[in-house]
Amino acid sequence: MDTKKNLRSSSQSILLSPKKKDNSAVNLGLKNDKRLLKLENFMRKMNYKGCALLEILHKAQEIYGYINKNVLAYIAEAIELPASHVFGVATFYSYFKQQQPGKHVITACLGTACYVKGVEEIICAIEKNFSVKRGGSSDDGKLSLFITRCIGACAIGPAIIIDDDIIGNVTEDLVLEKITSILEREKIETC
Amino acid sequence: MRLADIQKIAEIEVDFQRAYKYRINVCCSSGCIPLGAINLLKTFQDLVTEHGVIENCLVARTGCVGTCSVGPVVVVEPGDYIYEKVTPEKARKIVIDHIILGLPVKKLLFENKTFIEKQHRLVLRNAGKIDPYRIEDYIASGGYSALVKCLTKLSPQEVIDEIAASGLRGRGGAGFPTAKKWSFVSRAHGSPKYIIANLDEGDPGVFANRTLAEADPHALIEGLLIAGYAIGAEKAFIYTRAEYPLAIDTLKKAINKASELNIIGKNVLGTSLNFDIEIRLGAGAFVAGEETAIIASVEGRRAMPRPRPPYPATAGLWGKPTVIQNVETLANIPLILQNGGAWFSKIGSPNCAGTKCFSITGKINNPGLIEVPMGITLREVIFDIGGGIPENRSLKAVLVGGPSGGCLPDILLDLPIDYESLKTAGAIMGSGGIVAIDDQSCLIDTAKFFIDFCVAESCGKCTPCRVGLVKIKEIFKKIMQGEGKIEDINLLSKLSTFITETSLCGLGQTAPNPVLTTLRYFKQEYVEHLVDRSCKADKCFKENKGVNIN
Numbered sequence: 001m002d003t004k005k006n007l008r009s010s011s012q013s014i015l016l017s018p019k020k021k022d023n024s025a026v027n028l029g030l031k032n033d034k035r036l037l038k039l040e041n042f043m044r045k046m047n048y049k050g051c052a053l054l055e056i057l058h059k060a061q062e063i064y065g066y067i068n069k070n071v072l073a074y075i076a077e078a079i080e081l082p083a084s085h086v087f088g089v090a091t092f093y094s095y096f097k098q099q100q101p102g103k104h105v106i107t108a109c110l111g112t113a114c115y116v117k118g119v120e121e122i123i124c125a126i127e128k129n130f131s132v133k134r135g136g137s138s139d140d141g142k143l144s145l146f147i148t149r150c151i152g153a154c155a156i157g158p159a160i161i162i163d164d165d166i167i168g169n170v171t172e173d174l175v176l177e178k179i180t181s182i183l184e185r186e187k188i189e190t191c
Numbered sequence: 192m193r194l195a196d197i198q199k200i201a202e203i204e205v206d207f208q209r210a211y212k213y214r215i216n217v218c219c220s221s222g223c224i225p226l227g228a229i230n231l232l233k234t235f236q237d238l239v240t241e242h243g244v245i246e247n248c249l250v251a252r253t254g255c256v257g258t259c260s261v262g263p264v265v266v267v268e269p270g271d272y273i274y275e276k277v278t279p280e281k282a283r284k285i286v287i288d289h290i291i292l293g294l295p296v297k298k299l300l301f302e303n304k305t306f307i308e309k310q311h312r313l314v315l316r317n318a319g320k321i322d323p324y325r326i327e328d329y330i331a332s333g334g335y336s337a338l339v340k341c342l343t344k345l346s347p348q349e350v351i352d353e354i355a356a357s358g359l360r361g362r363g364g365a366g367f368p369t370a371k372k373w374s375f376v377s378r379a380h381g382s383p384k385y386i387i388a389n390l391d392e393g394d395p396g397v398f399a400n401r402t403l404a405e406a407d408p409h410a411l412i413e414g415l416l417i418a419g420y421a422i423g424a425e426k427a428f429i430y431t432r433a434e435y436p437l438a439i440d441t442l443k444k445a446i447n448k449a450s451e452l453n454i455i456g457k458n459v460l461g462t463s464l465n466f467d468i469e470i471r472l473g474a475g476a477f478v479a480g481e482e483t484a485i486i487a488s489v490e491g492r493r494a495m496p497r498p499r500p501p502y503p504a505t506a507g508l509w510g511k512p513t514v515i516q517n518v519e520t521l522a523n524i525p526l527i528l529q530n531g532g533a534w535f536s537k538i539g540s541p542n543c544a545g546t547k548c549f550s551i552t553g554k555i556n557n558p559g560l561i562e563v564p565m566g567i568t569l570r571e572v573i574f575d576i577g578g579g580i581p582e583n584r585s586l587k588a589v590l591v592g593g594p595s596g597g598c599l600p601d602i603l604l605d606l607p608i609d610y611e612s613l614k615t616a617g618a619i620m621g622s623g624g625i626v627a628i629d630d631q632s633c634l635i636d637t638a639k640f641f642i643d644f645c646v647a648e649s650c651g652k653c654t655p656c657r658v659g660l661v662k663i664k665e666i667f668k669k670i671m672q673g674e675g676k677i678e679d680i681n682l683l684s685k686l687s688t689f690i691t692e693t694s695l696c697g698l699g700q701t702a703p704n705p706v707l708t709t710l711r712y713f714k715q716e717y718v719e720h721l722v723d724r725s726c727k728a729d730k731c732f733k734e735n736k737g738v739n740i741n
Contacts, residue, residue, distance in 0.1 A: 049491075050491055051489075051490050052491060053492075054471070054473075054474060054488065054491050055471070058433065058472050088493060089491070089493055092476065092493040092494070092650075093473075093474030093476050093494070094475035095434070095473075096474055110395070111395030111396050112395045112396030112552070112553070112590065112593070112594065112624065112626050112640075112641075113395070113550075113553055113558070114395075115395075115637075115640055116552075116553040116626060116627075116628060116632060117553070117554070148434060148475075149395045149475070149477070149644065149648075150395035150397070150398075151221075151434055152221055152392070152397075152398035152401045152434070152435065153221060153222060153225065153398075154259075154398055154550055155222055155259030155260050155262075155398075155550075155552060155558035155560075156222060156225065156226070156259065156260070156262070156558075157552065157558075165225070166224070166225035167225065168225050168226065
């Protein structure tokens, strides 16, 4: 509680009028588009309360797909907390992404069950075959590879999520083939 | 809605269900959905319509049956016939043979009887049996009758006494007596009081809580309501992992439905009890399982623990008295109130009443979710229920209690599973993960995997955990690259003990467990790595061979 009070008082100086908030959005390079409006509406619903910060960050990630520094700064101003605090919270939790993910996202489960069943080798194979590092994206921005700690599909491990589809009992060949076909389809569509 | 209406709903629903001769339960939990369960549900619905048996056979979506390795799973009642790996073609056969002709399709059945018989399903009583989206189904199975009993017949103190008589201990890992926790909070000064239900199942390899929330959300809600009544709290938060979308959705729907029926909200069922439940999403922080960290997270801050005292029972969420309870504990509450504390205390082992859910995974024939009485041996779990190790390989170790649990050797297979025995053996109950490890795994590599996990998840507040774990990781790296020295064994042991003794919270205190237990039971493997530079599982000395890490 005390910390919270301190944070509040220290942030008094950046109290902003609604009008100024609009300016700050422009200054931060955020377009005043529908996404920002959505975020703003959500924050209003939460009464701009600092204790709802995690909910707000979840919403921001849902809207933008990731949360960049400008959005964080915008949120900080809106809920009257120091930007450092908001940034600290956002980076503390591994669920919040600070970088834009690639067009297709592979999430490998690195829970114990999947590890024992050899997911590490599969992750290495993906890294090697598609020139992408875990936690990052390929140079062309087409593919991202993330690691998550257990999605709870342990009984069908090793499990990998490819664009929201959970695939259980995966083998190296199966995953490489799936990813290749997704990327090929992508190529054909863009041609 | 008022108290008496619960009984009415139950009667109407029971009559409704009695009109059907058969009931087909399609498991639509996170385990079966990736294997096509949702389509299968639709297939069954179409099939019963197509064959004109829709008035004879109810098709319902349910939560997890537990036999996750043979999904999608379908159960036909009466008789609990479990069908495994059901495809649309098999579905047609089941409908024609079993439903229309009344002949169970034997060759499609899940035949492992011991998997079912050795279990004692209390918390998971409704998992795979009721439709989690229909509150009526829960009420018909006796749901919310415990709440009605509390509100009409028992005083808050009597509720706590009943829980005390049951001997229920927290299922989150530490095993603190639930009634004791509740009476601390009920006597604590300060209001409002809060309850936090911990559904932030951060342990990799564990999915019991998720399954519970997906399969029987109302049991959790009822448990919270009774807890609220007993301790005088009017607000509860369910802190859920964000990675559990289905559990979140199921809980949200259940909360909405319960509010609609005035089971939660103002003047619950026409009584003076007010109770509200809010879902809060975690965001991927293992340390948030620690009770002061979960409080920080619900308050919207980094999930960092703080020293205790003051304990959350006196100064918890926003400085108010708070009960933090694992969801599995909460799901036990309605049963205890329904059947009495004395009934519950007879289940399980003498100092550890009741059952425990375990996710059994790793190199095992029947991975899945099980619920067994406390005091059952590891051997029964791994071999009788789990069906042993695949490919006729031999069991090397059993990891009990998640990443901060212990690696136990096969000589300890007859160890009864309860809080004290596990602790003596160097493991912990944790959130109930049992991972079987066969001879293809290197335990040095496995121990390092867990240390890696804890290094990444350490919040960084206290030095032993933040720095010490990194040091352990470096030693392991050295060993695995062939740079280790025999003195490293002592160093690891000293460092691990030091971290255990001096860390601020449970994460740091238990993080070295895999190291300590592998050192205790598998010292030979360390010696092989350090002296002979050999790794029988062929995991170490590979890519970085000959590389000098300095």
